[in-house]
Amino acid sequence: MRRARSYPRRVTTPPYVPDETAYDRRRLRQWRTGRARADGVARRDLMKLLAAAGLATGLPSALAAPASAAGAGIVKPLPEEWFTVRGTNAEAKFASFADTGHHTPASRFFVRNHTSTPQLDPKTWELKVWGSGLEGAGRTFTLADLKRLPAVTRSAFVECAGNGRSFFTTQQGQEVSGTAWTLGAIGSARWRGARLADVLRRAGVRRDAVDVLPRGLDPDYVTADGTNLGRVRRPLPIAKALDDVILAYEMNGEPLGPDHGAPVRVVVPSWIGIASIKWVGDIEVSAEPLYSPWNTDFYRLFGAAYPPEGSASLARQTLKSALELPWNASLSAGAGHRITGRSWSGTGAVARVEISTDDGRTWRRARLHDTPRRADWVRWSASWRPTTPGPAAILARATDTSGRTQPTATQHNTQGYLFDAVVRHAVTVV
Numbered sequence: 001m002r003r004a005r006s007y008p009r010r011v012t013t014p015p016y017v018p019d020e021t022a023y024d025r026r027r028l029r030q031w032r033t034g035r036a037r038a039d040g041v042a043r044r045d046l047m048k049l050l051a052a053a054g055l056a057t058g059l060p061s062a063l064a065a066p067a068s069a070a071g072a073g074i075v076k077p078l079p080e081e082w083f084t085v086r087g088t089n090a091e092a093k094f095a096s097f098a099d100t101g102h103h104t105p106a107s108r109f110f111v112r113n114h115t116s117t118p119q120l121d122p123k124t125w126e127l128k129v130w131g132s133g134l135e136g137a138g139r140t141f142t143l144a145d146l147k148r149l150p151a152v153t154r155s156a157f158v159e160c161a162g163n164g165r166s167f168f169t170t171q172q173g174q175e176v177s178g179t180a181w182t183l184g185a186i187g188s189a190r191w192r193g194a195r196l197a198d199v200l201r202r203a204g205v206r207r208d209a210v211d212v213l214p215r216g217l218d219p220d221y222v223t224a225d226g227t228n229l230g231r232v233r234r235p236l237p238i239a240k241a242l243d244d245v246i247l248a249y250e251m252n253g254e255p256l257g258p259d260h261g262a263p264v265r266v267v268v269p270s271w272i273g274i275a276s277i278k279w280v281g282d283i284e285v286s287a288e289p290l291y292s293p294w295n296t297d298f299y300r301l302f303g304a305a306y307p308p309e310g311s312a313s314l315a316r317q318t319l320k321s322a323l324e325l326p327w328n329a330s331l332s333a334g335a336g337h338r339i340t341g342r343s344w345s346g347t348g349a350v351a352r353v354e355i356s357t358d359d360g361r362t363w364r365r366a367r368l369h370d371t372p373r374r375a376d377w378v379r380w381s382a383s384w385r386p387t388t389p390g391p392a393a394i395l396a397r398a399t400d401t402s403g404r405t406q407p408t409a410t411q412h413n414t415q416g417y418l419f420d421a422v423v424r425h426a427v428t429v430v
């Protein structure tokens with residue numbers, strides 16, 4: 001990664017491309033030698049990361065939501081035509097995006113809550129910035145303070161790292177833990193707010209700061225087995241924090257709604273959704289590397305293909321495509337159908353999208369309906385005139401500007417993160 005002590009004053013282009021693996025290994029070494037802090041992470045959990053062989057079996061089964069009525073902690077209405085409620089979360093029905101524009105209205109944006117939506121008063125809300133990575137004692141910002149800083153607007157998706165998880169099971173026959181999302185744990189919005197970089201500079205960020213830890217004001221997260229992991233929080237390397245991260249107070253031109261982090265949330269473009277902490281109440285800026293359960297037990301890849309301590313902490317999203325069509329939709333034979341969908345990537349803009357209706361033997365280009373941009377999705381369409389009645393599948397695959405194309409299978413990981421394989425979308429030709 002870029003060395004923290006030589007970061008430029010204002011990072012614009014090229015995009016921050018870290019070497020997450022190297023950074024992660026360095027962090028672990030520092031923790032072992034007492035130079036990194038890990039509040040709220042059980043020592044045994046860190047030992048697990050550090051250990052050599054044999055410890056990969058003690059994996060958390062704790063991604064399950066704590067017992068509560070489905071969707072109970074979500075404030076906005078969750079009509080059935082738009083959402084599938086999964087525990088404390090609500091998945092958007094991707095098919096229903098066919099009648100939305102480029103951006104996902106807040107009323108239709110998926111919700112991923114570890115616990116429940118807190119209703120905070122924007123008039124009394126404060127953001128405390130503190131820690132050993134600052135020159136002085138730190139600083140507190142009100143919402144009015146943030147609004148006095150230069151505002152930036154940016155279109156970006158927020159997508160859960162587990163989006164598409166259920167296809168590990170239904171398409172690859174593999175067991176995974178966690179919310180069984182199909183492909184609707186994503187939305188794209190126009191976010192407006194202050195740059196985190198401006199806030200950190202005003203708080204006196206030092207050149208030796210290495211990690212930034214935003215923490216939510218929602219209730220403590222207690223796992224299914226009763227372990228209290230504290231408030232939702234996840235460290236972000238200082239280089240990313242100073243690059244393109246926003247402290248957003250508006251979504252699609254409206255004040256942020258309660259379920260999406262009101263009054264202020266972090267938006268970390270291109271990164272997995274957990275980085276975009278909602279209801280942020282404080283940000284620790286640290287001169288030592290930090291850990292939380294969300295970059296140790298969770299959001300690493302564990303499994304046969306990975307080292308016992310797991311992969312590096314996950315950062316950028318992967319590449320995916322989804323059809324705006326119900327699962328098992330009926331399409332009449334002999335008629336022309338306009339198939340629509342969206343594709344996105346965390347490692348570059350989408351370069352092209354292809355579809356196949358013969359199980360991947362031949363592919364043809366879909367037409368793109370947006371200018372592809374980094375950290376955002378593109379809408380596309382293709383036509384298909386099926387001839388033979390019976391079960392069939394439509395496959396869509398994207399390639400991004402980094403040169404990656406969606407594979408036919410994703411390497412298994414126990415928590416089902418970053419599913420990027422081509423989804424065989426079942427339809428029935430009638």
Ligand SMILES: Nc1nc2c(c(=O)[nH]1)N[C@H]1C(S)=C(S)[C@@H](COP(=O)(O)O)O[C@H]1N2
Pocket residue numbers: 109110111112113114115158159160161215216217218232259260261272273274275276277278279280
């Ligand atoms: N404070 C807090 N921030 C959070 C979460 C949470 O439960 N609490 N969930 C995270 C996860 S896992 C995701 S995928 C995104 C979801 O954002 P959304 O609910 O606005 O769609 O928020 C992230 N930020």
Ligand SMILES: [Mo]
Pocket residue numbers: 112159160161162273274
């Ligand atoms: Mo997530």
